[in-house]
Amino acid sequence: MNDYGPLRDYLKKQTLTELVLSFEEIEAIIDAPLPRAAQRASWWDSLRSPQEKMPQREACLEAGYVATRQADGNSVKFKRLPRNTRRPREDGDL
Template identity: 70%
Template sequence: MNDYDALRDYLKRQKPAEFVLSFEQIEEIIDAALPRAAQRASWWETLRSRQEKMPQREACLEAGYTATRLPDGKGVRFTKISNRRPGARRDP
């Protein structure tokens, strides 16, 4: 179990396609303080190389969300990953 399993579990229970959590809300979910590095956008970037294993990124991806730090630096936007590939045909 890592520090971000609670975040993964929280995200898995969410239904919205997109929502924002403040850093304080995330700290409540994981029951710990986020590291200073969490203030950097790159720390949350889930679309980076898969070879860069970071527990907070893995937690988001395992839950089906990408994470992006807000431009104002006050929180994180979580966006559900679409199961449908762009350009894929849907059966009627």
């Protein structure tokens, strides 16, 4: 399983409210190939089935972004969450 910590860290450094990254750019950030499942929009959808913990979704949310696979099927849009809707970390920190 891939480590999406580098993607989280990359997104945390961003100042844009929205950005689009190609799968190739994401693979370079995480230094690993994305699984075939990444081509499905539902794999990226941060707000779908929130009880289903998936590492790529968690990394985006921890960075304050929601992810949506683009219609081209080869890139992902990351949109910053408003500060008041960001999830607190599980250890209780706000």
